[in-house]
Amino acid sequence: LIGVGGLARDVGYPMGAGVLSTILIWAAPGQMVMFGAIAAGAALPAVAIAVSLSSIRFLPMCVALLPMLRRPGTPTWLLLLIAHYVAITAWVHSMRVLPDMPIEARIPYFLGFANTVLIAATLATGAGYYLIGQLPTAFAAGLLLTSPLFFLVNMVASARQTIDWLALGLGFGLAPFAIAVVPAGLDLLVEGLVGGTLAYLVHRILRARREARR
Secondary structure, eight states: OOOHHHHHTTTOHHHHHHHHHHHHHHOOOHHHHHHHHHHHOHHHHHHHHHHHTTTTTTHHHHHHHHHHHHOTTHHHHHHHHHHHHHHHHHHHHHHHHGSSSOHHHHHHHHHHHHHHHHHHHHHHHHHHHGGGGGHHHHHHHHHTTHHHHHHHHHHHHHHHHHHHHHHHHHHHHHHHHHHHHSSSHHHHHHHHHHHHHHOOOOOOOOHHHHHHHO
């Protein structure tokens, strides 16, 4: 998010706009799409659509995470609030630790962890607005890679079933084709849908074969 703060400054937006984008969008790729589209002179409705498409990857994350947090009597407004905090860092960490927690402790833990991450990211955005110009270009660009690298390392650490490894392997294999063929902004979504579906189908076939041998 330090890099996002610098990007907000580069396109001529005030520091407050960069910080507010972190709080409201809470997704570095979506923020980069927004500031990049604004800098290119795109109409605001087009910018909103582009940001929404870049963030649609959070939908399956919410579908996977919310059932682990919901319990009888959980109000809808609370689930909607929790959905806003679903991002790469909070999602990967929560999927790993929440199953071992009592259900009544999961929502307080998730909100505490997610708010801590959000506050740190918001401060980093503000700091990046002033610091990014003082950093070497290569280092500043590398800061944007810390989030996907964290996501990758945690996904590998939490992979326990065959389908997890299949999804990771297919994701790596399909990445060059998705980047080359799919329009920018949709490559991650298409790759996830295709790779995840293939991983699921292969997993079902392998499980059916194992059951047939019993």
